Structures are given as structure tokens and as C-alpha cells.
Amino acid sequence: MTGAGRSIVACGRRVDIGAPVVLWDREAGYVCPNKRGRAVCAQHDPALNDQPTRPDAEYRVLDPASAYAELKKCVYQLVLHYDACYSALHCHETLKDSPFKGSHFYLDLDGVVYQTCDLYWKTNAAPADDRLGNERAVHVEISNLGPEALASDSEYYRFERDQYGEKDGRWQLLLPQKYREKILTPNFRPFAARTRGERGYFSRRINGKTVRMWDFTEEQYRSLVRLCVGVHELLPGIALRVPCDPRTGRVPLGKIENFATFAGIVGHAHVQNGTADGVAQKYDPGSAFHWARLRQELLKEERKRRGRNANKDAEGPEFFPFPPAFP
Ligand SMILES: [Zn+2]
Structure with a gap:
């Protein structure tokens, strides 16, 4: 590196x-x-x-x-x-x-x-x-998009689709090429460490707001x-x-x-x-x-x-x- x-x-x-x-x-x-x-x-x-x-x-x-x-x-x-x-x-x-x-x-x-x-x-x-x-x-x-990763909750980026995809029960962050190639570990695949149910993301209330995000x-x-x-x-x-x-x-x-x-x-x-x-x-x-x-x-x-x-x-x-x- x-x-x-x-x-x-x-x-x-x-x-x-x-x-x-x-x-x-x-x-x-x-x-x-x-x-x-x-x-x-x-x-x-x-x-x-x-x-x-x-x-x-x-x-x-x-x-x-x-x-x-x-x-x-x-x-x-x-x-x-x-x-x-x-x-x-x-x-x-x-x-x-x-x-x-x-x-x-x-x-x-x-x-x-x-x-x-x-x-x-x-x-x-x-x-x-x-x-x-x-x-x-x-x-x-x-590094984690937090609630932004969910299209329905995205306020800054206004994503049109969720930024995580599921394959074989694992949820992977869909990282744009521009950022993927700057990750120091070659060919690194960013998976959420844990998943929650079928939807994959966690949802809990924090300081009065329901926060939904992947791990x-x-x-x-x-x-x-x-x-x-x-x-x-x-x-x-x-x-x-x-x-x-x-x-x-x-x-x-x-x-x-x-x-x-x-x-x-x-x-x-x-x-x-x-x-x-x-x-x-x-x-x-x-x-x-x-x-x-x-x-x-x-x-x-x-x-x-x-x-x-x-x-x-x-x-x-x-x-x-x-x-x-x-x-
Ligand atoms: Zn902060």
C-alpha cells in the first residue's frame, strides 16, 4: 500500500x-x-x-x-x-x-x-x-452513507435507488468506480458486517428520528x-x-x-x-x-x-x- x-x-x-x-x-x-x-x-x-x-x-x-x-x-x-x-x-x-x-x-x-x-x-x-x-x-x-443510502430517506444526494444490493444474503455497498479505485485494498468489496431481516438495514429511533441504515x-x-x-x-x-x-x-x-x-x-x-x-x-x-x-x-x-x-x-x-x- x-x-x-x-x-x-x-x-x-x-x-x-x-x-x-x-x-x-x-x-x-x-x-x-x-x-x-x-x-x-x-x-x-x-x-x-x-x-x-x-x-x-x-x-x-x-x-x-x-x-x-x-x-x-x-x-x-x-x-x-x-x-x-x-x-x-x-x-x-x-x-x-x-x-x-x-x-x-x-x-x-x-x-x-x-x-x-x-x-x-x-x-x-x-x-x-x-x-x-x-x-x-x-x-x-x-465511512458509511448512513440514512442517505436508502433512496426513500436520501436528502443530500437524492438517490433514485438504494445504494446497497443483496446477493446470497449479503448486502454490498454499490460503490461508484471513482471511489472504488481509490480504496487502498485492491478489489475490496464493501459488505455490511451484519444484516437485519430481508431488507438488510437497521432501523431505530435516535434523538427523535427513525434512522435506517446498513451496517x-x-x-x-x-x-x-x-x-x-x-x-x-x-x-x-x-x-x-x-x-x-x-x-x-x-x-x-x-x-x-x-x-x-x-x-x-x-x-x-x-x-x-x-x-x-x-x-x-x-x-x-x-x-x-x-x-x-x-x-x-x-x-x-x-x-x-x-x-x-x-x-x-x-x-x-x-x-x-x-x-x-x-x-
Ligand atoms: Zn457526526
Whole structure:
């Protein structure tokens, strides 16, 4: 693959996540079109916090060691999104059309992770209902058309036919040639990891709307777990957990009460129901996203890590400056 490695980067520090990663400076990489400085970090020119987007060379981190210490203190959420696009390339094209949007990671159909900028920078992908969401977060846009794939629900693209086709009980995304040929894995066929009944797609209510969509790919789920673990290693404030409703034992799909203080991995819909003026109502990563699987896999990872740490000489407790989360 052109330029695929396995490491993600924060303030110049790298962690091998055990999944394919293409960084922004590689030939096959994507450069975040709209980086910003985080208001709570001081290792950059504060003029970079606001619009308009400057030339890439102006986004300089002054002292990487201090920047990393600051970043670890202020970032405690990894926010998952569907990108409402065919693929990572399509997502990148869409974000480039905006004067302010961006995302640290794109997760393509074949499980390749693209990191678009150092995690030190802020990207605007989810203001959240208190408008401070991007300051405390890193984001991943996971390629999936979401409700757009269904002709009857398609609002942006106004598709005349459903964008998935069924063959032998498997549902495949019908990817236009232009995007198919840019998927790094040769001849990759994007199948929904799970299907629901004869119609194939999932349908559940999220933040007041019935969201119908086909599932993400198996390759995306596998890489996502690796990405969550890697991001947690770089930024331990992002705990390896997802919201869980203590009454049902399930991951809620819509907004959670402690959306601003939860330290861990959340969906865009968990933090943003559009209650603030000018903030949109959100549903992603949507009704098909397999939260129970992610939760189980993160619990397994946590247990593994605890086992490993118990064997090490204790160096004192790890510092988590955030309030305990829900539940
Ligand atoms: Zn989103």
C-alpha cells in the first residue's frame, strides 16, 4: 500500500495500533483541510484558533513535550461519526468544501485509518450541545452513507435507488468506480458486517428520528477497536469505555446526560441533540452501529491491560482529572 504504516501521532509521539494507518504526510494521505488551535492549549499562535484556515506550514507546535502534557489534560473524548459518504476520499472531498470542518481520522471501508493531522490540533466535527465539544475531543469519521443510502430517506444526494444490493444474503455497498479505485485494498468489496431481516438495514429511533441504515464493514469494526486502544494509549483521559445505561445495561443511542464530562468513547448523537441555537441535531454513528460489540471488545482490552499492569512494578496511580462517568 502506498505509504500505509501502523502508527498514529500526538505531538510527534507515535503509537503502533496494529492496523493500517496512512498519515497526512504520505503520498496516499489526506491533509486536514481546516485545522484549528485548541483554546485550552498554549503551544501555538492563538491566532490559529479562529477562522480563516491558514496555510498548513503556519500550524506549528512550539514545544512538543509541553504540548503533549497540555493535550493529555484537556482531551478526554473520542467521538465516532458516520461520514454520510461513500468512502474516505469522498469524506475528504466533502470536508474540503467546507470553510471550517475537519476530522482527525477517517476510517475507510477496507479498515484503513487515515490520520489527517497531529492530535494536538482541534478539528471541527461535533460542537456538542455546549459548543465546547471539539476542545475536549478527537474525531473519527467512519465511512458509511448512513440514512442517505436508502433512496426513500436520501436528502443530500437524492438517490433514485438504494445504494446497497443483496446477493446470497449479503448486502454490498454499490460503490461508484471513482471511489472504488481509490480504496487502498485492491478489489475490496464493501459488505455490511451484519444484516437485519430481508431488507438488510437497521432501523431505530435516535434523538427523535427513525434512522435506517446498513451496517459498517467487518474491516471497519476491527480497525476501530485498534484505533480506540491506540488513542487511549496516547491520551489516557479517553478511557476505554462507552456510555452504558445502568438500568438496561445497554449503550444508549441518543444524547446522554453527562455528555460534557463523560471520559471515553462516544457517538456524535451522545453529545449533540441540537438543543443549542445553531447546533444541528445528530444521529451518528447511527442505528446500525454495533455498540455492544465495541463495548465487549473494549472490556476485553481493559482486562488485558489490567493484567499486564498488575505484573509491572507500581509507579503510583494513573492521573485522571475527569469526573467519574455515567454510570
Ligand atoms: Zn457526526
